[in-house]
Amino acid sequence: MDIQLKRGLLDVCVLAAIQDGESYGYRIIKEMKPYLEMSESTLYTILKRLETAGMLTVRTAEHDGRLRKYYRITERGRARLAEFREEWKEMMTVYRFVIREENGK
Amino acid sequence: MDIQLKRGLLDVCVLAAIQDGESYGYRIIKEMKPYLEMSESTLYTILKRLETAGMLTVRTAEHDGRLRKYYRITERGRARLAEFREEWKEMMTVYRFVIREENGK
DNA sequence: GTGGAATACATCATATCACGAAGTATTGCG
DNA sequence: CGCAATACTTCGTGATATGATGTATTCCAC
Numbered sequence: 001m002d003i004q005l006k007r008g009l010l011d012v013c014v015l016a017a018i019q020d021g022e023s024y025g026y027r028i029i030k031e032m033k034p035y036l037e038m039s040e041s042t043l044y045t046i047l048k049r050l051e052t053a054g055m056l057t058v059r060t061a062e063h064d065g066r067l068r069k070y071y072r073i074t075e076r077g078r079a080r081l082a083e084f085r086e087e088w089k090e091m092m093t094v095y096r097f098v099i100r101e102e103n104g105k
Numbered sequence: 106m107d108i109q110l111k112r113g114l115l116d117v118c119v120l121a122a123i124q125d126g127e128s129y130g131y132r133i134i135k136e137m138k139p140y141l142e143m144s145e146s147t148l149y150t151i152l153k154r155l156e157t158a159g160m161l162t163v164r165t166a167e168h169d170g171r172l173r174k175y176y177r178i179t180e181r182g183r184a185r186l187a188e189f190r191e192e193w194k195e196m197m198t199v200y201r202f203v204i205r206e207e208n209g210k
Numbered sequence: 211g212t213g214g215a216a217t218a219c220a221t222c223a224t225a226t227c228a229c230g231a232a233g234t235a236t237t238g239c240g
Numbered sequence: 241c242g243c244a245a246t247a248c249t250t251c252g253t254g255a256t257a258t259g260a261t262g263t264a265t266t267c268c269a270c
Binding site: 001002004005006007008009010011012013015016032035036081084085087088090091093094095097098099100 | 106107109110111112113114115116117118120121137140141186189190192193195196198199200202203204205
């Protein structure tokens, strides 16, 4: 998919991946892969950004001798998802503008 | 609208604005405004980029003593629009992944 | 007839951001 | 032992949207 198009989905996609309960980086990537591929460096950048924005919280825990960071969505994060749904309506309006001519085919 | 979300639409939106016949910068902005707002500097940057990519051609003509640049879509530009429609299908898949939980409400 | 809005385009600096590359460290399997 | 998988981090780079600013003309209101 076009990178630019992808950009708008990355953040909300990560939030969506933890909306049912906490998860961790490596698992999030695997879970999202069928829908949207992203590199590890991208994901961890996004997770940091979302944390800074108060959209998720982090806790570190040991699992099989390895450290894992578990991410949990916050109210603000859920609000972002709700906002996204509104923005999507605008997206659809623009989409119809873009494809209008080929519509009659 | 969220800037990141907007990014994926800007280029195709400009192409869509000239798909029915040539137009010029100032008019494109006005025409797109109800759907997607962009600053002038953004538009002219995009027009230059699309020209470099061979998705549109430019001709300069005088109109009421002022110079205008008229932009015309190319075959490659139309191909980009067609490609966008395919990408949109992927976008819809991701969209459904994002809103899946709230769907049942 | 002067000032300001509208028309029309250009350039520059800046901030954001996705990503590849590379690294660290452990577990588990053949 | 070696290699894949797990798990996270850091750095540099390139792309890009935008505000600020500038140039130049036309048209309308006062």
